[in-house]
Amino acid sequence: MRAVHAYSGRTALRQSTICRFQRAQASTQRYVASGTKRPEDLRVAIIGAGVGGPALAMLLKKHLGCTPVVFEAANVIKEVGAGISLAPNGLRALDSLGLAQRICKEVGEPMQTMHVSRPDNSTIVSFPTLAMEQYGFPMTGVRRFRLLNVLLDKMEQMGIPLEFGKRLVDIQQPDQQKAAAIATATASSSKSSGTSSTTSAPAGPAVLHFQDGNAYEADLVVGFDGLRSRTRALLKGGNEPPPRYTGEEVVFAVTCDRNHDLVPPNICHMVYGPGHKHFGSYGLGPDCAWFTSVERPIDTSPAVSSSSGSSSSKRRDSWGPVSDAAAIQAVKE
Numbered sequence: 001m002r003a004v005h006a007y008s009g010r011t012a013l014r015q016s017t018i019c020r021f022q023r024a025q026a027s028t029q030r031y032v033a034s035g036t037k038r039p040e041d042l043r044v045a046i047i048g049a050g051v052g053g054p055a056l057a058m059l060l061k062k063h064l065g066c067t068p069v070v071f072e073a074a075n076v077i078k079e080v081g082a083g084i085s086l087a088p089n090g091l092r093a094l095d096s097l098g099l100a101q102r103i104c105k106e107v108g109e110p111m112q113t114m115h116v117s118r119p120d121n122s123t124i125v126s127f128p129t130l131a132m133e134q135y136g137f138p139m140t141g142v143r144r145f146r147l148l149n150v151l152l153d154k155m156e157q158m159g160i161p162l163e164f165g166k167r168l169v170d171i172q173q174p175d176q177q178k179a180a181a182i183a184t185a186t187a188s189s190s191k192s193s194g195t196s197s198t199t200s201a202p203a204g205p206a207v208l209h210f211q212d213g214n215a216y217e218a219d220l221v222v223g224f225d226g227l228r229s230r231t232r233a234l235l236k237g238g239n240e241p242p243p244r245y246t247g248e249e250v251v252f253a254v255t256c257d258r259n260h261d262l263v264p265p266n267i268c269h270m271v272y273g274p275g276h277k278h279f280g281s282y283g284l285g286p287d288c289a290w291f292t293s294v295e296r297p298i299d300t301s302p303a304v305s306s307s308s309g310s311s312s313s314k315r316r317d318s319w320g321p322v323s324d325a326a327a328i329q330a331v332k333e
Contacts, residue, residue, distance in 0.1 A: 037219065044068035045208055045216055047168055047231045048224035049077065051084075051144070054151040056222060057160050058097050067159065069216065071166035071208075073225070077152065081144030082252035083289025085111070085268070085282065088135035099150055100137060107150055108142030109283040112266040119273050129268075139268070141282045141289060143254065167211040171221060171234045174204055248276060249294045258288040 044060060046053045049072035057068040086094075086108065094100045104110055110132070116124040132138045155162065205217040223231025227243055255263075263269070268282040279292045 040065035040067075042066040042219045043205065043217060044220045044222070045206075045218035046070045046222045046224060047208075048072065048226065049074075049148075049152070049162055050224060050226065051148055051151065053222075053224035054148070054155045054160075054162075055093060055097070056224065058151075058155055058158055059093070061158055061160060062097070067161075068222075069218075070155070070160065070162045071168065071210070071216070072162065072164050073167040075165045077145075077148065079145045081148075082254050082291075083141050083282065083284045083287075084144050084147060086140045086142060086147075088131050088137040088139070091137035091140060092135075095137070097154060099154060102150060103142060103147065104138060104140050107146045107285065108140040109285050110138035110140050110266055111268045111282055112138065114268050114270070116270045116272065119271060124272065141268075141284045143284050143287060146285075165212060166214070168208060168225070168230045168234070169211050170209040171231070172207040172209065174206065247295060249296055251292050251294050253290045254284065254287050255290065256287050258283070258286065263288040 042064070044057075044066055046057050046068050049070050053070050053072075057070050060066055060068055086103065091100045091103065094103055111129055112132075113126065114129055115126040118124060129139050152162065205219050206221055208216045208218060208221065210216075221231065223229050223235075225231055232240055263281050263283055265283055269280060271279040273279070276293050276295065279290075281288055281290050283289075
């Protein structure tokens with residue numbers, strides 16, 4: 001079993017997804033070279049049905065012939081997430097699946113101009129992005145849930161299974177299975193003969209255990225389950241440092257039925273203020289995305305430091321109406 005893990009599904013269609021695809025492809029090629037299985041017979045488990053998981057599943061099926069299974073912890077895909085600015089390399093990955101033109105023309109909105117100004121609205125610089133001319137694809141703004149719906153529709157057309165309500169709790173790797181088999185054999189031998197002995201057990205696939213009690217065997221496991229990846233934690237264990245909060249955040253928002261006078265078509269507008277302060281907007285077709293920097297001190301109180309489920313961490317990780325007074329004031333400033 002080869003395990004590949006993700007640091008963030010949010011950047012999944014950028015260079016990181018291409019790298020993960022290449023690593024997964026190399027792992028499967030080594031597996032096939034051993035003579036164990038043909039590529040189309042490999043059992044691939046992808047943890048997480050965000051943007052990156054479905055994209056990788058389709059790339060693996062197209063290029064290797066195997067049919068991955070995508071496992072999602074949530075029971076249903078909801079309309080969550082703000083806007084995503086897809087770079088040309090992300091669209092190139094989508095184009096290999098026949099989806100780039102639909103994203104650019106029907107679902108998203110190309111960014112043809114970058115405009116940067118000061119808080120007094122004086123221009124710092126304004127220029128055409130030239131992404132289309134240089135790379136063959138434009139920078140494109142798109143609502144995350146619309147992009148995900150396009151990917152999931154295509155994944156269904158390709159016959160790739162998606163299982164909901166599958167929250168990963170453990171991964172039993174081949175070495176662990178072998179150790180367990182040896183321990184069992186040793187205990188049985190000791191009981192029957194009164195002596196100690198060991199026996200070898202062949203290395204098998206990884207076994208994924210889910211919260212609902214079900215299990216799945218896989219030759220290749222790929223984690224696309226976000227910043228606080230359970231896959232990564234299980235594979236890296238105590239050697240993987242947790243995410244470190246820097247005290248700075250970016251607040252994202254989406255406005256439906258946008259005002260085209262405030263957010264003109266095909267323009268990404270950035271306003272830079274003193275220090276790290278910035279504010280920006282870009283179009284998402286019928287909607288528009290807004291984002292701004294927020295400085296929020298790190299809360300080092302024991303209640304917050306010892307629990308990732310604290311009210312402050314939930315507030316930072318949630319998606320919904322802004323109700324935090326400090327965040328609202330920061331946006332106004």
